[in-house]
Amino acid sequence: MGLFDKKFCDVCGEKIGLLGNRKLDDGNLCKNCAAKLSPFFSDRRHSTVEEIKQQLAYREQNQQAVAAFVCTRTLGNRTKVYIDDNNRRFMVSRASNLREANPDVIDMSQITACSYNVEEQKSEKYRTDSEGKRVSFNPPRYDYTYEFEVTIGVNSPWFNEIQFELSDDRPESRTSTEYRNLEYQANEIRAALA
Numbered sequence: 718m719g720l721f722d723k724k725f726c727d728v729c730g731e732k733i734g735l736l737g738n739r740k741l742d743d744g745n746l747c748k749n750c751a752a753k754l755s756p757f758f759s760d761r762r763h764s765t766v767e768e769i770k771q772q773l774a775y776r777e778q779n780q781q782a783v784a785a786f787v788c789t790r791t792l793g794n795r796t797k798v799y800i801d802d803n804n805r806r807f808m809v810s811r812a813s814n815l816r817e818a819n820p821d822v823i824d825m826s827q828i829t830a831c832s833y834n835v836e837e838q839k840s841e842k843y844r845t846d847s848e849g850k851r852v853s854f855n856p857p858r859y860d861y862t863y864e865f866e867v868t869i870g871v872n873s874p875w876f877n878e879i880q881f882e883l884s885d886d887r888p889e890s891r892t893s894t895e896y897r898n899l900e901y902q903a904n905e906i907r908a909a910l911a
Contacts, residue, residue, distance in 0.1 A: 726750055727766040728773065741766055755821050757876040772875055782822035783808070783815055792906050793867075796881040800909060807910065809869070809879050821879075823871055830870035831910040833883070833903035838862045862887040865899045867906055 724733040727744035739746040744766040753776055754761065754769070761769070789802040796811045805825040812818030842858040843851045865883035883903055888895035 728769055741769060753819075755875050757821065757879050759876065775875070776819060779822055780816070780819050782806075783819055786815075786822055790909065792909060793902060794884045796883065798906050798909070809881060811881075821873075821875075823873065825910070827872045828869060828910050829872055829877075831868070831907045833865060833867045833907060835900075836864045836866065838864065838887070860889065862889055863891065863896055863899075865903050867903060869910060 724738055724745050725731065726733055726747035726749075727741065728746055728750045731747050731749070733745060733747045737748040739748060739751045740762055742763055742765050746761070746766075746769060750769070750773065751761065753773055755772065755776065758772065764772075785804075786799070786806065786808065787801050787803060788799045790800040792798045792800070796809065798807055798809050799815070799820075800807045806822050807825065808815070808820040808822050810818050810820035812820070839859045839861055842854060842860055844854055846852045864887055867881055867883055869879040871877060871879060883899055883906075884895075886895065888899065890896060
């Protein structure tokens, strides 16, 4: 089999374009079928054709769960945690059209953990000396930003965690209102999914 031989998707049977192949453990997957997989699934390359077919069947059933989902609480900024308190389910999505995005609807009993981490990013500030050269301050000075990352552990056959950044705008100080708001939101999500 040559490099430029035509390949066909082992799931749907369609011809795969030049840059559209997604390798599986025992076959090939087209980019259209790959786009239907859960956004939290990361082990495609080590999955078999049969496992991918099973997940795509689950994803079709999930569309019905999304349609039946009754959101009672929404937590977060851009990436949101939607909670259906009556049916004890939740989903995580960044999309504005949930039915089209088909986020995984997960039962609260599947949660194994929920935590958040604040990662500090630091970059040095510089000044220009009398010769026009860029030099460090003495002592060095830094600009800071803080990234809030939420991790929800789940017991699912397709993935074991959902990880997302809480905000696109990273605060620059631990004492800022933005930092405190993100900290509050992270704790609110953790409490809701405990």
